[in-house]
Amino acid sequence: EAGVAQSPRYKIIEKRQSVAFWCNPISGHATLYWYQQILGQGPKLLIQFQNNGVVDDSQLPKDRFSAERLKGVDSTLKIQPAKLEDSAVYLCASSLSRSGSIGEQFFGPGTRLTVL
Amino acid sequence: EDKVVQSPLSLVVHEGDTVTLNCSYEVTNFRSLLWYKQEKKAPTFLFMLTSSGIEKKSGRLSSILDKKELFSILNITATQTGDSAIYLCAVGSNFGNEKLTFGTGTRLTIIP
Numbered sequence: 001e002a003g004v005a006q007s008p009r010y011k012i013i014e015k016r017q018s019v020a021f022w023c024n025p026i027s028g029h030a031t032l033y034w035y036q037q038i039l040g041q042g043p044k045l046l047i048q049f050q051n052n053g054v055v056d057d058s059q060l061p062k063d064r065f066s067a068e069r070l071k072g073v074d075s076t077l078k079i080q081p082a083k084l085e086d087s088a089v090y091l092c093a094s095s096l097s098r099s100g101s102i103g104e105q106f107f108g109p110g111t112r113l114t115v116l
Numbered sequence: 117e118d119k120v121v122q123s124p125l126s127l128v129v130h131e132g133d134t135v136t137l138n139c140s141y142e143v144t145n146f147r148s149l150l151w152y153k154q155e156k157k158a159p160t161f162l163f164m165l166t167s168s169g170i171e172k173k174s175g176r177l178s179s180i181l182d183k184k185e186l187f188s189i190l191n192i193t194a195t196q197t198g199d200s201a202i203y204l205c206a207v208g209s210n211f212g213n214e215k216l217t218f219g220t221g222t223r224l225t226i227i228p
Contacts, residue, residue, distance in 0.1 A: 041220050042206070042220050043204075045216065048215065105216060109156075109158050
């Protein structure tokens with residue numbers, strides 16, 4: 001079974017530039033998550049999709065971050081414009097779980113973003 | 117606000133030692149507690165615990181949950197250098213829209 005795919009693996013940009021990350025979850029997984037992991041901290045949930053609908057984006061800085069999952073499969077996360085404090089690893093995860101169930105989340109390899 | 121606290125933050129032991137990692141939590145609508153191992157980037161799943169007092173075991177790793185005292189421990193016996201990693205505890209909450217809240221992790225270093 002193929003795992004969660006993410007690209008790019010590394011990205012270096014200057015502040016105020018834009019950047020986009022892509023995630024393809026495990027086939028058949030209904031739920032997709034984007035996390036931000038700053039060095040020395042645990043992953044923090046940015047947004048959660050159930051199929052192509054947003055179920056939780058309470059911690060997404062909506063003035064600069066946006067995400068979509070148009071066909072309920074792969075997803076993109078965008079930052080525009082980037083700030084220095086956005087330097088982090090961005091992890092995508094997916095799970096089989098549907099509403100009301102508990103499911104293990106499978107993580108992709110992440111994208112390490114450095115903002116200069 | 118949901119909160120997950122792990123201790124110690126960092127631990128250095130010799131190969132062959134036994135270690136115990138701690139995780140305490142305060143969340144509303146508790147559903148599950150999960151342990152992950154993070155070596156490079158992607159956390160990999162170790163255990164999911166939903167019931168108190170039932171030990172989950174996989175090889176040299178084991179974990180148990182106490183829902184009354186709101187904590188879990190992860191034990192690793194006969195440690196090996198390959199166990200060096202960050203161990204993350206996460207608590208699943210909310211009914212219907214499961215959400216994971218992660219702790220900051222314990223960085224475990226095994227010295228040969």
